[in-house]
Amino acid sequence: MSTRTIRNMEEFAAVSGISxxxxxxYFHDPESVRASTRAxxxxxxxxxxxxxxxxxxxxxxxxxxxxxIVVPLLTDPYFAEIARKLERHCxxxxxxxxxxxxxxxxxxxxxVLNSLRAIRPAGVLLAPLGRASDRGALERFCADVPTLLFDxxxxxxxxxxxxxxxxxxxxxxxxxxxxxGEPPCFFEMKRPTNPNAHRRRQSYLDAMAxxxxxxxxxxxxxxxxxxxxxxxxGGHTAFSEGLFPTNSILCSNDRLAIGLLTACYEKGVxxxxxxxxxxxxxxxxxxxxxxxTCPPLTTISHAYDAVSKAASDALFAAINxxxxxxxxxxxxxxxxxxxxx
Amino acid sequence: MSTRTIRNMEEFAAVSGISxxxxxxYFHDPESVRASTRAxxxxxxxxxxxxxxxxxxxxxxxxxxxxxIVVPLLTDPYFAEIARKLERHCxxxxxxxxxxxxxxxxxxxxxVLNSLRAIRPAGVLLAPLGRASDRGALERFCADVPTLLFDxxxxxxxxxxxxxxxxxxxxxxxxxxxxxGEPPCFFEMKRPTNPNAHRRRQSYLDAMAxxxxxxxxxxxxxxxxxxxxxxxxGGHTAFSEGLFPTNSILCSNDRLAIGLLTACYEKGVxxxxxxxxxxxxxxxxxxxxxxxTCPPLTTISHAYDAVSKAASDALFAAINxxxxxxxxxxxxxxxxxxxxx
DNA sequence: ACAAAAATTTATCGCGCGTAAACTATTTGC
DNA sequence: GCAAATAGTTTACGCGCGATAAATTTTTGT
Numbered sequence: 001m002s003t004r005t006i007r008n009m010e011e012f013a014a015v016s017g018i019s020x021x022x023x024x025x026y027f028h029d030p031e032s033v034r035a036s037t038r039a040x041x042x043x044x045x046x047x048x049x050x051x052x053x054x055x056x057x058x059x060x061x062x063x064x065x066x067x068x069i070v071v072p073l074l075t076d077p078y079f080a081e082i083a084r085k086l087e088r089h090c091x092x093x094x095x096x097x098x099x100x101x102x103x104x105x106x107x108x109x110x111x112v113l114n115s116l117r118a119i120r121p122a123g124v125l126l127a128p129l130g131r132a133s134d135r136g137a138l139e140r141f142c143a144d145v146p147t148l149l150f151d152x153x154x155x156x157x158x159x160x161x162x163x164x165x166x167x168x169x170x171x172x173x174x175x176x177x178x179x180x181g182e183p184p185c186f187f188e189m190k191r192p193t194n195p196n197a198h199r200r201r202q203s204y205l206d207a208m209a210x211x212x213x214x215x216x217x218x219x220x221x222x223x224x225x226x227x228x229x230x231x232x233x234g235g236h237t238a239f240s241e242g243l244f245p246t247n248s249i250l251c252s253n254d255r256l257a258i259g260l261l262t263a264c265y266e267k268g269v270x271x272x273x274x275x276x277x278x279x280x281x282x283x284x285x286x287x288x289x290x291x292x293t294c295p296p297l298t299t300i301s302h303a304y305d306a307v308s309k310a311a312s313d314a315l316f317a318a319i320n321x322x323x324x325x326x327x328x329x330x331x332x333x334x335x336x337x338x339x340x341x
Numbered sequence: 342m343s344t345r346t347i348r349n350m351e352e353f354a355a356v357s358g359i360s361x362x363x364x365x366x367y368f369h370d371p372e373s374v375r376a377s378t379r380a381x382x383x384x385x386x387x388x389x390x391x392x393x394x395x396x397x398x399x400x401x402x403x404x405x406x407x408x409x410i411v412v413p414l415l416t417d418p419y420f421a422e423i424a425r426k427l428e429r430h431c432x433x434x435x436x437x438x439x440x441x442x443x444x445x446x447x448x449x450x451x452x453v454l455n456s457l458r459a460i461r462p463a464g465v466l467l468a469p470l471g472r473a474s475d476r477g478a479l480e481r482f483c484a485d486v487p488t489l490l491f492d493x494x495x496x497x498x499x500x501x502x503x504x505x506x507x508x509x510x511x512x513x514x515x516x517x518x519x520x521x522g523e524p525p526c527f528f529e530m531k532r533p534t535n536p537n538a539h540r541r542r543q544s545y546l547d548a549m550a551x552x553x554x555x556x557x558x559x560x561x562x563x564x565x566x567x568x569x570x571x572x573x574x575g576g577h578t579a580f581s582e583g584l585f586p587t588n589s590i591l592c593s594n595d596r597l598a599i600g601l602l603t604a605c606y607e608k609g610v611x612x613x614x615x616x617x618x619x620x621x622x623x624x625x626x627x628x629x630x631x632x633x634t635c636p637p638l639t640t641i642s643h644a645y646d647a648v649s650k651a652a653s654d655a656l657f658a659a660i661n662x663x664x665x666x667x668x669x670x671x672x673x674x675x676x677x678x679x680x681x682x
Numbered sequence: 683a684c685a686a687a688a689a690t691t692t693a694t695c696g697c698g699c700g701t702a703a704a705c706t707a708t709t710t711g712c
Numbered sequence: 713g714c715a716a717a718t719a720g721t722t723t724a725c726g727c728g729c730g731a732t733a734a735a736t737t738t739t740t741g742t
Contacts, residue, residue, distance in 0.1 A: 008698050019721050024700065034708090034719060054459045056698035059396035060727060074440075075425055075629065080416040084444065096456070099415075099440045103425065115437070118395045228633045258633050265635035288416065292569045292599050294606035294635040349728050360691050365730065375689060375739090397728035401697060 006050045016044030027052050028061075058120065067095040067315070068116045068124040070109075071151075072194070073225050074101035076255070077288040078302075079127065082151070085308035086125050093316050095122065102129055104193070104225035110137045117145065123315045126158070127151035130195040148315040150307065152195050156326050159318045162311040164302045165330035166196045169284050170203035170250070173300045176335055177248050178211050181273070181280055185216035185245055187234070187260060188252035193225055197252050200284065204250065216245045231259025232266075239267045248280045248341065254290045254299050257283030261293050261340070271295055272339050280341035286333070295339035303331045347391045357385030368393050369402075399461065408436040408656070409457045409465040411450075412492075413535070414566050415442035417596070418629040419643075420468065423492070426649035427466055434657050436463065443470055445534070445566035451478045458486065464656045467499070468492035471536040489656040491648065493536050497667050500659045503652040505643045506671035507537045510625050511544035511591070514641045517676055518589050519552050522614070522621055526557035526586055528575070528601060529593035534566055538593050541625065545591065557586045572600025573607075580608045589621045589682065595631050595640055598624030602634050602681070612636055613680050621682035627674070636680035644672045 006012045009027075013020040018041055026033050026041050033041070044050070058064045067090045071079035083099055090097035098119065102109035109129050116124060123146040128138060130152045138157055141147065147158040177184040186204045188197055201217060208215035220234025231251065238244055251257035260281055261271060270277045272295050283290060286301020310329055317324070347353045350368075354361040359382055367374045367382050374382070385391070399405045408431045412420035424440055431438035439460065443450035450470050457465060464487040469479060471493045479498055482488060488499035518525040527545045529538055542558060549556035561575025572592065579585055592598035601622055602612060611618045613636050624631060627642020651670055658665070 010698080020699085021701080021722085022720055025720095028700085037720080051459060053400065053698055055396045055400035055461075056727095057700080059394065059400060059729090060698085060700040062700090074415065075418055075421040077416055077418055077421075080418075080421055084416055084442065087442075099442075101425065101428075101440075118392060120396075228630075232633070261635055262633045262637065265637075289569075289630060292573070292603045294602055296603065296606075351728080361729085362692085362731080363690055366690095369730085378690080394728055397697095398730080400699090401728085401730040403730085 006048045009050075009052055012044065012048065012050045015048060016041050018044075024052075027057070063122050063319075064120050065094065065096045066119050066121040067097045068100060068119070068121045068126075069097050070100045070102065070112055070116070070124065070126045070128075072102050072109075072127055072129045073104045074099070076225070078254075078285055079151075081288055082127075082302075082304055082308055085304060086312055089308060089312035093312070095316075104129065106132045106134050110134050113137060113141045117141070121145060123148065123319045125150060125311055125315055128154050130154065130193070132193065146315070146318050148311055148318070150311040153328060154195070156328075158326075160314050160324070160326055161328045162307055162314060163328075163330055164196075164307060165332050166199040167203040167206075168330075169300045169333045170200045171207045172333065172335060173282055173284060173298075174204055174207040174250060175211070176337075177250060177280070177282060177341060178207075178213065181341075182246040182248045183208060183211065183213040184248035184250040184280075184282070185218055186252070187218050187220070187231070187238070187249050187256060189222055189227075189230060189234075189256070190219035191223060192252065193223070193227075200252050218243050218249075227253065227255035228259035228262070231256035232263045233259075235260040235263025236267065239263065239269060244279070247278065249282070251281065251283045254283035254285040254287035254297060257281055257297055257299070257340075258287070258289065258293055261295075261297070265294075273341055282341040284333075286336060290336070291338070293340065298336065298338045298341040300333040300335050302333055306331050347389045350391075350393055353385065353389065353391045356389060357382050359385075365393075368398070404463050404660075405461050406435065406437045407460050407462040408438045409441060409460070409462045409467075410438050411441045411443060411453055411457070411465065411467045411469075413443050413450075413468055413470045414445045415440070417566070419595075419626055420492075422629055423468075423643075423645055423649055426645060427653055430649060430653035434653070436657075445470065447473045447475050451475050454478060454482045458482070462486060464489065464660045466491060466652055466656055469495050471495065471534070473534065487656070487659050489652055489659070491652040494669060495536070497669075499667075501655050501665070501667055502669045503648055503655060504669075504671055505537075505648060506673050507540040508544040508547075509671075510641045510674045511541045512548045513674065513676060514623055514625060514639075515545055515548040515591060516552070517678075518591060518621070518623060518682060519548075519554065522682075523587040523589045524549060524552065524554040525589035525591040525621075525623070526559055527593065528559050528561070528572070528579070528590050528597060530563055530568075530571060530575075530597070531560035532564060533593065534564070534568075541593050559584050559590075568594065568596035569600035569603070572597035573604045574600075576601040576604025577608065580604065580610060585620070588619065590623070592622065592624045595624035595626040595628035595638060598622055598638055598640070598681075599628070599630065599634055602636075602638070606635075614682055623682040625674075627677060631677070632679070634681070639677065639679045639682035641674040641676050643674055647672050 013023045069086050087097045100112045142158040149158045149161045153161040205215050222230030264271045283297050283299040290297040290299045354364045410427050428438045441453045483499040490499045490502045494502040546556050563571030605612045624638050624640040631638040631640045
């Protein structure tokens, strides 16, 4: 082709017939130049396929268009799913998202935050590890970078918090279980890895008190993020030792429930709401996989779309200079009735 | 504290007592400076917490330390898991990995490759969508950026291919199923989303021929990446229409098998290898979730560690200038016997 | 202790783009 | 049709670092 390769904005400005400062202005915000100029530049972009050097841009811009998205564990489909939605919102808003996973490790979470500083992001959407997080590192990071916390809240850090109303989650599904059968016991990790677990346990206790039932909490051993295995092993122990006082088991989260269902299978315990079933099992989260367990898992689902939209919108507003006091937004979950309870 | 903030390498060089070019050399490769100098610089780094500006570095370096990791669908735990391992290898080798997902969409895959060009990566680890990929875009990208293909091969593109030996996978598990019960039929998507599926089907046909059995392929409707749902719906159809000629079903992949297990549950079809079970179901992939299905899924597992190690090592070798002819490395899988078959 | 080798310093340039000031051309409102 | 407002151009400089050549210092081998 006759179109020689363009090396930089100088050359591009020359072939497009527009001065370099105006071209620069265009790339910063296409709307900031006259329509006729814009058309000229865009024709040249089309023709020469020119893109400004990202590094030179970001070195000199006061603010990059980068947004960091950090989740505790990207191999968990729940986080992968919400990260995907956040990523889409970022792209639609003209930002350049980058995905990070803390891999369930506080030290790695701190490393991620440090890597994030290096790319000077305009903002960060952070789902912290929670109790395990290095609180000091989080605070320092939030002080330097506009950060919106989602999924799990840690103090009143960052710009704001957007997540689910865990109180409502547990109260709602506890209510459902009480109405439709024996009042549930609560199956959880003794040392929960994320802070939502504490809210959920408390909400269970409150709900049971309100409904006038005796609460029963089964706290199983296990640390880390391998929830299915913890649920499975804990389930075996609990069945062997007869720790379940009722035939209804509400799990602190879906992954724990998935492991418990496996334990039920392995123990020969039938699960479901039919009269011939030994136990009912319910989870919490609306995990992408919960539809495909056997039996399919009754759960209460996060409002994935609403949470990701609210979180990203709040961050973009802050980036655009809207100052609002710290706030916490907690969205309600939706009960998903399936065969397990 | 008395330590004022360091603005750039010039100032950092001053306070560290080392000249700027030497400091620059240190950040390029710490081993390239004398031990005493290195100690001095590192003491100053510790004291002033200085990091060179990433953008200025990458703008001027001939080669960045960036490595792109691209998978077809990050919400699939299989890809999330292998991406995590690749990421770790990159960090250990001193690179700066960035994760991308094509979200199962060829257009988005092309977008990802374009974003990737912008960060001028030293290399890319790419698991392409496969048949759906824009072949031309892939070729152009591989021509410009050192790219190693993994998981699924597309022609002889890039530096090399590292993945699993799908022929061996299917032959091995087919052999197992034949030895331990009725010869299996093969459950797959009519229009498979990834190219490994074709290899697996062919391997099934070859294996059955070799063992002297009549092959039976059940190809179900469905497009896209929602494999569990495709498997579930296909399973319902197949059971209703009596399409399974034997009691052993080998699924083209684990996600399909997970959906099929759900269909079995919903149809009241018992799954397992016991005498009272109606069917045996096996998968392929060693999906992270396969341990927790009910019954736990018999499958043949990718050598996750070996594949990720071989893939990243091959890329790093190429980045370091080692020129080798294009090659294909296919690692064998390991049979995982569980209760489903 | 001395020459050769290696490491460091000094000095200077270049990268590709953002930004600002002063000036000129084009649009807009009336 | 004219002045004001808007948009664009020219010119010039800065960002933080990589790279290189020549001069200097330090280390190494013997």
